[in-house]
Amino acid sequence: MATPGAQEIPAFLTTLPRKRSLYAVDTYFRESFEDLVAVGGGRIEEFCHDHALLLLKPDAVVSRRLGPALRWVLAYGFSIVWAATVTIDRHGVRALWQYGLNAASRDRRDAADLYVTACECLLLLLALPGRPQPASLVLSAAKGPADPVRCRPGQLRHDVGSFNYQLNLVHAADEPADLLRELAVLCNHETRATLYRRTLDASAGADRRSEAFALVDRLEAATPAVDLELDRTLEELADAARTRMQGRPDAPARELLSAIARIRDRCSRDWRAVVRLADSSGTPVSRWQRIVLATHLLDPYVPGATSLLPDTSTAP
Incomplete structure (x- = not known):
């Protein structure tokens, strides 16, 4: 299957016409889609429907919210199928949030550069099969809004405790198209191809929570705690x-x-x-x-x- 054009991006990736048009010429999305097509066979839609991407940011590391966030995710019903630490530089900030930063103030962009790059982040690929909605949409709604004032009990950012519009602990890919695109921003080709292949392997159903909690311990040991109030x-x-x-x-x-x-x-x-x-x-x-x-x-x-x-x- 070739990388789709704007009119050919499947509806299971996104139903937003504007996103279909932008992502059809987005290098990150195109490369990630190509990698998935190369190993996915007839299971591309299954992968995109059943998986979600969660990034636990540096504020979650220094405030010691990593463990509570993982426990919340698991209690909600997600399984952790892959976990890794990632380092994001100022170019990664602009790539990850490319389609929203045009409306961001200079203060917000400067602050993002300062805190997102402050230490390593924890990146999780989660699975939630068997739901009518894609797992990424479920997670995007369940994490809660960026503004803590708007968060409700039962949402991740409320229950774990975020601090302000930017120091809100986590970022999640909004829908399947964003899942693919953001994996390309945060991971290289080799990592993506291996991840897609392993996840789609019928024998690769192991829960990786122990690996994720081990990374929590490593990140917290390497990063001093900070009071963010x-x-x-x-x-x-x-x-x-x-x-x-x-x-x-x-x-x-x-x-x-x-x-x-x-x-x-x-x-x-x-x-x-x-x-x-x-x-x-x-x-x-x-x-x-x-x-x-x-x-x-x-x-x-x-x-x-x-x-x-x-x-x-x-x-x-």
Whole structure:
């Protein structure tokens, strides 16, 4: 089977005409589809229907939410058929969220670069056969929206506990077309071909949960825990500024304390001013403190901009 054109992309991959048109000329999607066709035979639709892709992001690693997320997925009924760690650079950020970042603010794009690349992520291929809906659609709805305020009990992001619009622990491929495309963004040809072949093998029904939990242990051992709450970060920076001021006048430190107070009083969301004043006062700001400030306080959208594809609350 040749790689399909816009009018030939099967309905089981996506029913969105706009996505069919874009993905027909998307190199990631085309290569992944070609790899699946090469080994899938008549079981391509079965693979796409029964599987879902879940990425546990660096905020899940440092907040120690990896284990709870895996247990939630298993309790929901998914099985883990493959698990691996992946490192995402700034190019990967743009590739993975290519069709939504056009409507993202510069602050959101900068924050995504900062936190998605902060450490390794955990990537899972999940299976949920026997459902009327594709597994990817089931997972996309079950994980909950990006905004924690909109999450409901029973959804992954609510039950495990996300922090803000960006620090929401997980990303899931929205539907089968995205499953294929994102496997191409996150995995090379050799990995994809092996994964497709092994998963479609009639004897490859083993549950890989033990491998996934072993990767959780490795990631957490290699990555220090971080408190991702805004109030904690503001208090840490305020304490550091007060320490700088002990026994000597320090105008930048006083301005930093004032900027922190305005944020606490809901009179400001200027996180860049806090970082600038901290730098000028010699108050150290860690990478994750910058991430917490930015992701809690930024405005994620460009006013009036529309994503190339419908916003499904999975943007970085």
